[in-house]
Amino acid sequence: MKIKNVVKSALVFICGVAAVVGLLVYSSDMIINFGIVIYRILMIAAIVVAIAGALFTGIPVIKYVTERNKKLQEEAKKKAEEEELIRRKKEDVRGLVNQLIIDEPDFAEPGHVLLKYMNQMDEFVERNDKLFTINDMKEFEGMRDIISQAKNALYHNCRGAVNLFVALESSGEFKAEFDKVIEENEELIKNSQNFLLELARYTNEQNEDTDAVTLVQDYASAISQSLRHTYN
Numbered sequence: 001m002k003i004k005n006v007v008k009s010a011l012v013f014i015c016g017v018a019a020v021v022g023l024l025v026y027s028s029d030m031i032i033n034f035g036i037v038i039y040r041i042l043m044i045a046a047i048v049v050a051i052a053g054a055l056f057t058g059i060p061v062i063k064y065v066t067e068r069n070k071k072l073q074e075e076a077k078k079k080a081e082e083e084e085l086i087r088r089k090k091e092d093v094r095g096l097v098n099q100l101i102i103d104e105p106d107f108a109e110p111g112h113v114l115l116k117y118m119n120q121m122d123e124f125v126e127r128n129d130k131l132f133t134i135n136d137m138k139e140f141e142g143m144r145d146i147i148s149q150a151k152n153a154l155y156h157n158c159r160g161a162v163n164l165f166v167a168l169e170s171s172g173e174f175k176a177e178f179d180k181v182i183e184e185n186e187e188l189i190k191n192s193q194n195f196l197l198e199l200a201r202y203t204n205e206q207n208e209d210t211d212a213v214t215l216v217q218d219y220a221s222a223i224s225q226s227l228r229h230t231y232n
């Protein structure tokens with residue numbers, strides 16, 4: 001937007017408005033002196049000048065404001081996308097583990113242990129979804145997300161292990177803390193595996209009176225207990 005042109009247009013608009021106001025104020029005298037026809041011509045000319053000035057002033061300003069708002073929205077969107085990318089990278093536990101294995105040779109062994117746990121739990125989530133998809137699971141619909149919750153807890157533990165190594169490296173203190181992570185992950189894996197096993201047995205027997213119902217509920221409760229251990 002050229003400021004000089006806008007200023008000129010604004011002056012034209014002001015002159016046009018001033019002319020219209022002047023013609024209205026002195027309308028009686030002008031009609032007497034120049035006649036109604038001349039007065040109307042002058043009034044129309046003044047109005048045209050005012051409208052032209054308004055258009056040439058308003059259009060560039062509106063265009064500038066619109067383009068600026070669009071640019072600000074694009075910048076805000078780009079910033080939000082960048083922040084989301086950073087957030088995802090931070091939450092990409094598997095990526096963090098793999099990167100730390102590359103950067104820190106001492107983390108290779110514990111890192112591969114964590115990857116093994118994550119692979120197991122990912123597989124459990126897939127199996128759980130398939131069981132609920134291909135079978136009538138109304139009895140356990142409220143437990144459908146329990147394995148996904150176990151996965152989130154296990155990934156939380158793995159991320160904690162990454163943070164521990166970054167803070168403590170391969171010291172004896174890290175090993176002691178890492179053993180706690182292993183213990184919690186083993187508990188989550190075991191309970192999730194047993195939950196799926198009893199769920200499969202229930203679907204095979206299709207008998208609500210079987211022990212499978214009770215066992216499924218028991219292992220779901222065990223997973224819930226493991227979740228409390230993880231987050232507390």
